[in-house]
Amino acid sequence: MTKELFLPSKPRYDILDGLRDVAALVILLYHVLEGCGVVLGHGYLGVDFFYVLSGFVIGYAYDDRWGRMSAGGFFKRRIIRLHPMVIMGTAIGLALYYFQTSDALPLIGQRPWWVVLLLFFYCCLMLPMPNAWDIRGWQDTNSFNGNIWSLYWEYLANICYAFFLRFVPTIVLAALTVVAAVATLDLTLNLNLFGLISENRVGAPYTVNGGWSLAPSELYVGAVRLGYPFLVGMMLSRTKRLVRMKGGFVWTALLVAALLLMPAFEGIANGVYEAFAILVVMPLIVSIGAGSQLTGRKYNAACKFLGDLSYPLYITHLPVVSLQIAYVSNHPEAPLSNLIMVSVLTFFLSVAVAYACLKLYDVPVRRWLQQKWTQRPATCS
Numbered sequence: 554m555t556k557e558l559f560l561p562s563k564p565r566y567d568i569l570d571g572l573r574d575v576a577a578l579v580i581l582l583y584h585v586l587e588g589c590g591v592v593l594g595h596g597y598l599g600v601d602f603f604y605v606l607s608g609f610v611i612g613y614a615y616d617d618r619w620g621r622m623s624a625g626g627f628f629k630r631r632i633i634r635l636h637p638m639v640i641m642g643t644a645i646g647l648a649l650y651y652f653q654t655s656d657a658l659p660l661i662g663q664r665p666w667w668v669v670l671l672l673f674f675y676c677c678l679m680l681p682m683p684n685a686w687d688i689r690g691w692q693d694t695n696s697f698n699g700n701i702w703s704l705y706w707e708y709l710a711n712i713c714y715a716f717f718l719r720f721v722p723t724i725v726l727a728a729l730t731v732v733a734a735v736a737t738l739d740l741t742l743n744l745n746l747f748g749l750i751s752e753n754r755v756g757a758p759y760t761v762n763g764g765w766s767l768a769p770s771e772l773y774v775g776a777v778r779l780g781y782p783f784l785v786g787m788m789l790s791r792t793k794r795l796v797r798m799k800g801g802f803v804w805t806a807l808l809v810a811a812l813l814l815m816p817a818f819e820g821i822a823n824g825v826y827e828a829f830a831i832l833v834v835m836p837l838i839v840s841i842g843a844g845s846q847l848t849g850r851k852y853n854a855a856c857k858f859l860g861d862l863s864y865p866l867y868i869t870h871l872p873v874v875s876l877q878i879a880y881v882s883n884h885p886e887a888p889l890s891n892l893i894m895v896s897v898l899t900f901f902l903s904v905a906v907a908y909a910c911l912k913l914y915d916v917p918v919r920r921w922l923q924q925k926w927t928q929r930p931a932t933c934s
Contacts, residue, residue: 566613567853568802568842569606570860575806576602577863579813581870585900588877589892594814597762598830600703601782602809603867605835607707608786609843611714616790624715629926631711635864637918639704640677641910642868646697646875647673653689653875657882660690673697681705683767692766700871702765706779714787723791730788733780734832737761740777741824741831749773759824761831785836794840801845802856805838812838865915866907873903 576599583596615627650669654661664672669688676682679701681694688696695701718726739746743758751770757763764775789795798804812830817823847853877899881892 565857565860566610566843567847567856567860568805568845569610569839570863571802571856572805572809572838572842573603573606574859574863574866575809576813577867579810580867581874581900581903583813584871584874585877585896585903588874588899589881589896592817594816595827595830596813598827599813601761601778601831602813602835602838603703604707604710604779604782605786605839607710608783608788609790609839610786611711612787612790615714616719619719626927627715628711631708633919633922633926635704635707636679637922638865638868638910638915639679639701641865641914642698642701642872643673643676643695644697645869645906646695646872649872649876650688650697653872653879655879655882657878658689658691658875660688664688676701679705679708681767692768694766698868698872699765700868702775704868706764706775710779710783718784718787723788726784726788726791730781730784733777733784736777737781737831738828740774741828742821743824759821759827761827781831782835786839789836789840789843795844796837796841797844797846798841799845801841802847802852805842805845808834808838861916862904862907862911865910866904869907869910870903873906874899 579596580599583593583599586593587596615622647669651662672682672686672688676695676697682696684692686696687693689699691699693699693702694705721729735746738744740750740761741759743750749770750773751768761774761778763771764778765771812834815826818826847856877895880895881887884891
């Protein structure tokens with residue numbers, strides 16, 4: 554394989570690194586409490602926030618490099634960054650698969666072991682599973698690790714960026730962002746302007762929550778969740794409309810946490826909240842995070858570490874949480890003290906697994922791939 558010329562990394566936005574982990578921790582907490590039947594606010598909006606960050610970072614990191622980098626080089630860099638943990642997250646899901654047997658996951662154990670193994674290799678290739686192949690009962694695009702659904706859309710965003718979005722003038726990108734904003738309003742306010750919102754979402758209207766299966770209605774939800782956040786992130790990167798604020802990390806971290814922890818509202822009020830959060834607040838947070846600065850090496854190092862941990866934490870925690878879901882389902886009479894203990898254990902075990910994956914797998918594997926695929930020194934962060 555021909556090696557691409559190594560392009561040194563640009564300076565990182567340390568605050569954005571830290572905010573990414575704040576969102577990942579809230580998503581983890583959301584799933585842990587959900588495993589006990591407690592719905593924690595709007596934790597799922599953390600995915601939409603990730604897409605805003607992704608659009609901004611992709612635009613910042615690559616927009617001015619295309620004269621020195623081919624599409625193949627771009628995809629190599631994105632695969633190196635994302636795919637090792639996709640494989641690890643799927644592998645952890647396989648390792649814990651049969652330990653999750655419960656009424657909450659009704660299809661576990663219903664397929665022969667060799668089918669499960671074949672589906673594991675299939676999912677490692679980032680090929681989405683049709684609903685008919687489901688082996689857990691939740692119709693995820695990756696039955697071993699449900700969180701990977703959002704990575705399918707992330708990969709699609711990268712493809713669209715490399716072959717289309719990087720070429721469009723800023724004015725066209727702005728127009729696309731407006732169209733995507735209309736689609737967000739269509740979904741959150743349940744307007745069904747395009748006739749693409751399924752009637753079976755009547756039980757859960759006025760929300761963006763969804764997008765993790767290949768059902769046509771869920772494909773629309775996933776596309777909408779990706780569209781505006783990614784495009785507005787790119788717009789922020791191109792226009793450099795950043796807000797400088799003293800204590801920017803503290804304020805934006807608190808805002809991210811508050812945004813995701815806000816309790817759900819009834820009816821259309823919930824849709825209005827989610828639309829405002831996605832269309833206005835999330836871009837503002839990224840603008841402040843990118844425009845502000847940290848003071849002190851310790852804070853920079855802490856945010857960098859949290860940023861490095863955020864992706865492994867997001868991509869590995871759901872198989873661990875599924876063990877908790879199985880325990881709660883199999884022990885309906887368990888006392889509250891047991892549920893609290895299991896939830897706390899699940900939370901910290903998820904963080905420990907993510908840290909181990911980062912240090913023992915993700916960083917060494919990416920370093921090795923960078924040496925093999927690019928003319929890069931043997932360092933990796």
